[in-house]
Each structure stands twice: as C-alpha cells, then as structure tokens.
Amino acid sequence: MSENISDIDYKQVIEYALEPLIIHSHLKIIYINRAAEKFFRSPKDEIIGASPLDIFKETSKTAINKRIQSAYEQPANVIEETIYRMDGTTVDVELYCHPVTMGNTKAIQTYVRDITERKVTEKKQKEMEKQINELSSTLVPLLDGIAVLPLPSSLDEEKAKQLLDRVPVKVKEQNVKCLIIDFSAIYNLDTMVTEYIFKINCVLSLLGVRSIVTGLRPELALVAIELGTNFNSTPTVSTVKAALHLIGVEYDGDSAIQIENKLR
Structure with missing residues (x-):
C-alpha cells in the first residue's frame, strides 16, 4: 500500500x-x-x-x-x-x-x-603547488649552457612527478645543455621518487641534454640499485665542483666562489 x-x-x-x-x-x-x-x-x-x-x-x-x-x-x-x-x-x-x-x-x-577539512586540503594543495613551482623553477644557471637542479630534502612522489613535467620545459627555456642534478639534501629515497628522477634523466637525454648526478650518498646509491634504478649511463660524482671538472670547465678561485654563492 x-x-x-x-x-x-x-x-x-x-x-x-x-x-x-x-x-x-x-x-x-x-x-x-x-x-x-x-x-x-x-x-x-x-x-x-x-x-x-x-x-x-x-x-x-x-x-x-x-x-x-x-x-x-x-x-x-x-x-x-x-x-x-x-x-x-x-x-x-x-x-x-x-x-x-x-x-x-x-x-x-x-x-x-x-x-574545514576541504579548506585544509585546499591550503595544503596550494602550498604544495607553490613549493613545486619554486622547485621546478630552481634551475640555477652556473655557466653558459650549464645549470644545476638542487633537489630538496622534502622531495616526495607528487613533487617528483611535477619535476618530470616541468624540468624539461625549464631546460629548453633556459637553453641548458648540461644539467647537474644535485642530491646533497636527499637523505631518503623510495621507489616512486627514484623512478621519476630516472625518467627525468631519460627525457633530458632524449632532448640532447647531458645529465650529471652529484651528492648521491653511498647508502642512497645502494638503495637505488636495490630498487632497480640504473644510473650507469649517467656520470655520478661527489660534488658540483667535481661535475664542472668532469665537463671540462676551467675556472679560477673567484669563479668557484661565485658558483658556490649561486647554490646557496
């Protein structure tokens, strides 16, 4: 009824x-x-x-x-x-x-x-987008055609994904021929972050941009190997200064100081 x-x-x-x-x-x-x-x-x-x-x-x-x-x-x-x-x-x-x-x-x-929860999430997303924008624009020019990308200690999967999207664009905009990817601030790696960094390296290679990895701690290198990430085709050195030597850049003490100041 x-x-x-x-x-x-x-x-x-x-x-x-x-x-x-x-x-x-x-x-x-x-x-x-x-x-x-x-x-x-x-x-x-x-x-x-x-x-x-x-x-x-x-x-x-x-x-x-x-x-x-x-x-x-x-x-x-x-x-x-x-x-x-x-x-x-x-x-x-x-x-x-x-x-x-x-x-x-x-x-x-x-x-x-x-x-409230939605506003908190939106705020976090905006903060992350701001960090990502700052991060993706931090290609520090060292010399003509040479720049360094200092990876932040807070690098996570989302930021690494955004880097994959934006770094190749920045590289082309700044006419970078050699990019030094600096791991000095990184203390932990996981599978997804390592995979995205490896993909960035591959994309740069396809664009004709030479990559050099610096500051990768021995324990992180072992983690990368355990995770199955192969950086064999990418030169790996301890410091940015060593990377510049590897490239064949000649500079005196004053030039070295200027470069170090740019990285601060």
Missing part, C-alpha cells in the same frame, strides 16, 4: 537531517535541528532567540544582513564563510538559504555545511 505524501511529517525530516539547519525570521532564530545543536556545541534553548548575525565576524555582518534580507524573496547563492560556534571556536562553512513560510510568517531556512 503506497503512502500519501501528505502523511509525511516534515518536521521529523528536518529534525533528524544530518546537516545542520537553522530557521530564522527578522534576525531571530526560531528553530534549529539536532545536527545544528551538535554543530554549534550548545543546547537549543541557548541558540533559539539569538540573532543569526551573532555567528559571523564583524567584518561580514553587513554583507550577511543584506544577503538575509534578499533571501526572503528568493534563494541565495551558496557562499563560504568562517563562523563562530557557541564556544567561541571558528569553523569554515558553506551556507545555503532560501525562503520558507511558517503560518503567516516569512522566514529563512539556512543549511550549514562544515568544509
């Missing part, structure tokens, strides 16, 4: 909804569901009767008030805001509100969605 839609108790639907829900009218909260009570960390009776503007920062209140007034006529667009819980802690949220009618009273129903 099918149920009549008119028999649905919508108050129960919103009361037990998983997302926090607030209903307010004329800047006065008249209802919150259980999820909102838990989200705001306060009993219902301490929230009902308060102004919805109280949860916003002072710098946002004017704009939010205008948004509330317009929402009596039509649904408002979803926005992101930082709001206060009742215990004073802040949280990043998405807000969506639309008009509702309670008897003869016009009101606004506002959904609150916690996006």
